[in-house]
Amino acid sequence: MTIETSDGNNDVATFYNGTGTVPLAGKLRSMWGGNLHLGYWHDTDDDTPPDVATERLTDLVITCLEPKPGQRLLDIGCGVGKPATRLLTTHPVQVVGITISEAQVDQARARAADSGLADRARFEHADAMLMPFPDASFDGAWALESMFHMPDRAQVLAETSRVLRGQSRLAITDFVLRTPLGTAGKAVVDRMCATFGIHSISTLDEYVEQLGAHDFAVTNVRDISDNVLRTGILLADAMESVREQLVANGNATEVDAMINATREFATTAEFGYVIISAVRN
Numbered sequence: 526m527t528i529e530t531s532d533g534n535n536d537v538a539t540f541y542n543g544t545g546t547v548p549l550a551g552k553l554r555s556m557w558g559g560n561l562h563l564g565y566w567h568d569t570d571d572d573t574p575p576d577v578a579t580e581r582l583t584d585l586v587i588t589c590l591e592p593k594p595g596q597r598l599l600d601i602g603c604g605v606g607k608p609a610t611r612l613l614t615t616h617p618v619q620v621v622g623i624t625i626s627e628a629q630v631d632q633a634r635a636r637a638a639d640s641g642l643a644d645r646a647r648f649e650h651a652d653a654m655l656m657p658f659p660d661a662s663f664d665g666a667w668a669l670e671s672m673f674h675m676p677d678r679a680q681v682l683a684e685t686s687r688v689l690r691g692q693s694r695l696a697i698t699d700f701v702l703r704t705p706l707g708t709a710g711k712a713v714v715d716r717m718c719a720t721f722g723i724h725s726i727s728t729l730d731e732y733v734e735q736l737g738a739h740d741f742a743v744t745n746v747r748d749i750s751d752n753v754l755r756t757g758i759l760l761a762d763a764m765e766s767v768r769e770q771l772v773a774n775g776n777a778t779e780v781d782a783m784i785n786a787t788r789e790f791a792t793t794a795e796f797g798y799v800i801i802s803a804v805r806n
């Protein structure tokens with residue numbers, strides 16, 4: 526089953542530019558340490574703080590990417606450049622990051638400059654569905670929690686396939702639907718999609734098939750749903766702690782909807798989360 530909306534990217538850009546009715550992006554960044562993705566916890570006794578748990582997830586994805594010295598890597602949906610900075614700090618590679626949010630480009634550039642990495646980092650405002658790069662111009666790519674925002678995932682995979690050289694690695698973290706989707710589960714998934722600008726979500730089987738159709742051979746899939754669950758609880762608690770600020774600058778109904786949807790994520794088995802590793806044929 527695939528849930529897709531026909532909306533464009535406007536709501537996603539507005540969300541990350543911090544100009545939407547819930548000015549959450551900036552708050553998330555300060556609460557979450559710059560990574561705009563979920564954290565990874567080993568088990569329920571693991572009480573690692575979110576800024577460390579999110580770096581852990583970045584490191585897991587870096588492992589899937591198997592970066593080699595000198596490679597030119599594409600960061601699809603780079604956020605404010607925190608994962609790219611981690612990659613650049615730990616590996617002698619070059620990174621080009623793209624994001625649909627103009628505001629994030631400036632933040633990512635500033636982060637790279639502050640870390641002394643600007644000579645190996647480039648960030649651009651670009652739509653992943655229409656990448657401004659020549660064919661076969663990258664040695665690898667990753668998409669950390671960005672694919673679900675894309676109005677047309679097949680189009681993004683076609684573009685990714687086009688800009689990657691043969692044998693390049695692709696690493697993706699994304700939500701997947703775990704079926705059967707009961708009525709209650711479907712309602713939560715719908716609420717999550719509406720609240721967080723999720724435009725494409727599918728079962729894992731459909732994902733793998735779609736990758737295959739775009740010249741990617743999937744080499745590994747790791748279901749880490751249980752390891753990321755804690756994010757929903759911590760993030761909802763964190764948002765609640767600044768609720769008054771969020772409401773003062775935004776819309777109370779939407780703020781509460783976002784907090785509730787975030788909390789529900791942790792208890793909805795139908796919402797899975799995977800790391801997919803693939804190689805471009």
Ligand SMILES: C[S@@+](CC[C@H](N)C(=O)[O-])C[C@H]1O[C@@H](n2cnc3c(N)ncnc32)[C@H](O)[C@@H]1O
Pocket residue numbers: 534537538541559560561562601602603604605606607608623624625626629651652653654668669670671674675676
């Ligand atoms: C949840 S954030 C993840 C950011 C970053 N990968 C991280 O893990 O910190 C999603 C990112 O995808 C980007 N994005 C969404 N749709 C996009 C599109 N069509 N083209 C490029 N970037 C997009 C957003 O601007 C945002 O940077």
